[in-house]
């Protein structure tokens with residue numbers, strides 16, 4: 001397992017998670033590749049630290065692994081988020097292919113959701129706080145509004161190509177891997193959902209637990225199956241739109257990086273830090289010390305968060 005010290009020289013604060021069809025940022029210069037075991041196992045893929053020609057660094061991780069080997073229920077999300085946090089990531093932009101549940105959200109449009117409805121089935125490990133160290137995260141606003149605004153300012157990147165960037169939409173995250181039935185698709189529409197995917201949960205929750213500013217950038221690939229007399233979603237349809245979406249994702253990221261770096265330097269994401277400080281509920285006497293040790297990997301200051309002194313171990 002790597003230590004924070006070992007990675008402290010990397011100095012990368014921006015994490016990018018690529019989803020279906022977005023498996024690398026290999027147009028940028030690779031500085032380093034990291035593939036370490038975390039207390040929650042190995043991440044989906046190596047983390048590639050890249051630098052763009054202007055000197056901006058990002059840490060890229062492929063959600064489904066190299067060659068797309070994990071289905072949405074199998075993704076080791078705890079290891080993914082823990083590994084990014086361990087190397088110093090403070091902000092995550094997570095790209096995801098989604099189905100559109102609204103006529104006006106066309107294939108190849110991008111969407112910044114501000115809400116999630118969780119339709120996963122409880123089979124994905126979805127918290128760092130268990131086994132004798134319990135905390136309850138505030139999840140009313142699953143995405144980071146500062147990050148969303150910063151990305152939205154660059155909607156012209158998409159508009160220039162004839163596509164839209166929609167903000168403040170509701171995403172429903174289903175278990176999969178089968179796509180929805182027509183009844184489910186219509187149910188999600190009746191609930192006010194705008195887009196559907198299989199990967200926002202538990203990723204968004206875990207980022208929140210680790211005090212990371214997290215925004216999903218959804219890339220529409222299809223109209224799911226709610227439209228009468230229209231072809232319902234298939235992997236072929238999703239992938240046929242992903243080439244264009246990937247190119248646009250790279251352009252969008254390139255446009256936002258200077259603002260993002262500036263926002264980090266200006267402390268715009270600082271309010272996330274310490275957000276878990278009052279979320280722990282386990283009594284000091286009852287805490288599982290092994291679990292506390294595990295959490296040192298992601299919170300080097302876990303003891304002060306818990307209000308215990310170093311000689312407590």
Ligand SMILES: CSC[C@H]1O[C@H](OP(=O)(O)O)[C@H](O)[C@@H]1O
Pocket residue numbers: 018019020021063064072095096097098176197198199200235238
């Ligand atoms: C390949 S279609 C279904 C698949 O696509 C999305 O993946 P990701 O969010 O990683 O881009 C969706 O969530 C499903 O996992």
Ligand SMILES: Nc1ncnc2[nH]cnc12
Pocket residue numbers: 097098099100179180196197198221222223224225233238
């Ligand atoms: N229609 C859909 N349902 C769930 N996940 C998706 N990812 C891309 N399209 C999707």
